[in-house]
Amino acid sequence: MKAFIILFTLVAVLTGCTSPKMASIYQTQGVEISQNASGDDILNKYSKTIPTQNLHSSLSLCTAQELNNGPVVLTNESYFGSPWWYSYNIPNQQSITINGGQTIKLVEGNHVVANAITDYHYNAKYFVSYTLTATHHQNNIHYLFSNIKQAQQYTGSTVNDGFENVKTLQRSHPDLVIDALNKEINKIQSCLLK
Numbered sequence: 151m152k153a154f155i156i157l158f159t160l161v162a163v164l165t166g167c168t169s170p171k172m173a174s175i176y177q178t179q180g181v182e183i184s185q186n187a188s189g190d191d192i193l194n195k196y197s198k199t200i201p202t203q204n205l206h207s208s209l210s211l212c213t214a215q216e217l218n219n220g221p222v223v224l225t226n227e228s229y230f231g232s233p234w235w236y237s238y239n240i241p242n243q244q245s246i247t248i249n250g251g252q253t254i255k256l257v258e259g260n261h262v263v264a265n266a267i268t269d270y271h272y273n274a275k276y277f278v279s280y281t282l283t284a285t286h287h288q289n290n291i292h293y294l295f296s297n298i299k300q301a302q303q304y305t306g307s308t309v310n311d312g313f314e315n316v317k318t319l320q321r322s323h324p325d326l327v328i329d330a331l332n333k334e335i336n337k338i339q340s341c342l343l344k
Contacts, residue, residue: 169321176318178328183318192315193324196295196331202286205342209286210257212341217266217334219250222277224301226310246312248301260286270330272323275303278330279313284338291342295331 171191175181184194225245256263262284269277281297299313300322316327 169319171318172320172322172324175324175328178325181324181328186315190315191318193298193318193327194296196298196328197293198332198335199290199292200335200339201290202342206344207342209260209284209291209338209342210254210262212338213262213264213282213284214254216337216341217253217264217282218268219253219264219266221247221249222267222301222303223247224277224303224305224310224312226305227307244310246310248312255281266334268330268334269303270323270326272326276323276326277301277303277313278316278327280331282334291339293335293338298327298331300327 175193176183180197181193182195182197183191186192223245224247227244250267251265253264253266254262255265262282264282264284265279266282267277267279269275278298278300280295280299283294283296285292285294298316300316301313302310304310316322316324318324
């Protein structure tokens with residue numbers, strides 16, 4: 151009986167700590183899934199094609215105006231002292247600044263390549279970094295996002311590991327990452343039609 155209780159507790163703890171994969175991300179049009187070195191499924195690329203009509207601005211100008219590759223600050227706190235003596239717990243906030251750099255990497259013919267950072271909120275603020283290759287064809291613009299990574303801005307007492315690949319697990323919010331990338335497309339498209 152004691153072994154059964156221990157086994158039941160162990161199974162309950164282990165299953166409570168796992169996060170299932172987000173099935174809907176595998177059916178999302180334009181999403182390419184690959185595996186990282188650990189064998190985890192990650193968002194590798196995301197692409198979307200938008201039909202175009204009369205554009206009033208250039209793709210490179212709108213990409214430079216609407217996308218941001220500024221620095222971001224990631225933080226966490228560590229506590230010193232004993233968990234039993236709260237008067238000795240002195241929070242020590244640690245932060246790291248990830249420098250952005252230039253947004254536009256390359257403009258060649260009808261292609262624009264850019265590095266940028268966007269964000270979304272889900273109980274905390276998350277930053278999403280990516281490389282965008284936008285190609286203007288005769289009747290459409292093809293947007294290809296690659297090198298997609300995310301980082302939580304503030305992780306509390308947990309170590310902040312910085313930007314990491316976006317896993318397909320529900321707790322990694324890959325659907326919200328795709329939503330954030332679609333908002334970047336919408337900003338560029340709005341600029342092109344002004």
